[in-house]
Amino acid sequence: MGRRVPAVSRALDILELFLEGDGSLSAPEITRRLQLPRTTVHELVTTLAARSYLTPVPEQPGRYRLGVRTYQLGSRYAEELDLAAEGRQVARAVAETCGETVHVAVLEGLDVIYIAKVDSTHAVRMVSAAGRRLPAHCTAVGKMLLASLDPAELAARLAGRSGLPAMTAHSISTVEALRAELATVRSEGTAGEQRESNPDVSCVAAPVRDRGGQVVAALSISVPMIRWSEERRAELRELALRGAAELSGRLGHRG
Known part of the structure; x- marks a missing residue:
């Protein structure tokens, strides 16, 4: 079995936080819940948002919700x-x-x-x-x-x-x-x-x-x-x- 990549695991940990709660999270909330450095969370959230796995909540600055890419992946999984x-x-x-x-x-x-x-x-x-x-x-x-x-x-x-x-x-x-x-x-x-x-x-x-x-x-x-x-x-x-x-x-x- 190959080595696990920490950055990928942390990014997935962030996405999985959205399986619970009210559907949106801020970077400070993610930092607190995952006990990760603020800089690391900021970089991961920025990357996930750039790839449409997360998207900013327009009416709530600083908060994010799941992006369209996660829906596309879920739909593809359901089709299979x-x-x-x-x-x-x-x-x-x-x-x-x-x-x-x-x-x-x-x-x-x-x-x-x-x-x-x-x-x-x-x-x-x-x-x-x-x-x-x-x-x-x-x-x-x-x-x-x-x-x-x-x-x-x-x-x-x-x-x-x-x-x-x-x-x-x-x-x-x-x-x-x-x-x-x-x-x-x-x-x-x-x-x-x-x-x-x-x-x-x-x-x-x-x-x-x-x-x-x-x-x-x-x-x-x-x-x-x-x-x-x-x-x-x-x-x-x-x-x-x-x-x-x-x-x-x-x-x-x-x-």
Whole structure:
């Protein structure tokens, strides 16, 4: 590995300060927060501004905010993102941590489509595959995605329905019950299902957001009932949240 260049690291430290706070900083504030010499900060800020990575705030002399070049770089990064590829990488890391099957899914109509899957390391595992489509209301990822819809959009998708197809005896089968479940999901921030899509499997799921904060996917951890317990559910819920946050960060979300 090559040597790190201190000046470049300091310039990046300055840019990363703008990920927090009110969006603008002065040179004295940067000096204080990074504990750098004033001359060094002045030179770095001047250089970053000259390259349009920072720009002066017109109505606030001496203050700077992120410049157009950072937006161009971020937009270029977003164009190159592949949700499925990023999802597989995060799912692999989550699966290595817990030893269970991890999925990433997106919503299409009232179905979910699994775009990434990493298998459990245990001998007993669930049978599924990337590309598979399931009714959203029978899955933890689907509930998470449905709960994240705008109320008007959810109503439009459910319009004209009273009953819902069941995959097991434990599946939600009415719109009324689904709406009650989705209210719980919104309140808790995660979703779960117990034997609703597979009589031998339970799952927990968390939302994946893009850089605009919109929920674009969900990440779930699936566990055979022989390894399921309330204690295990709580552990996996936190892990799903961390994994979803990691994937969201890769998509540009700052939450």
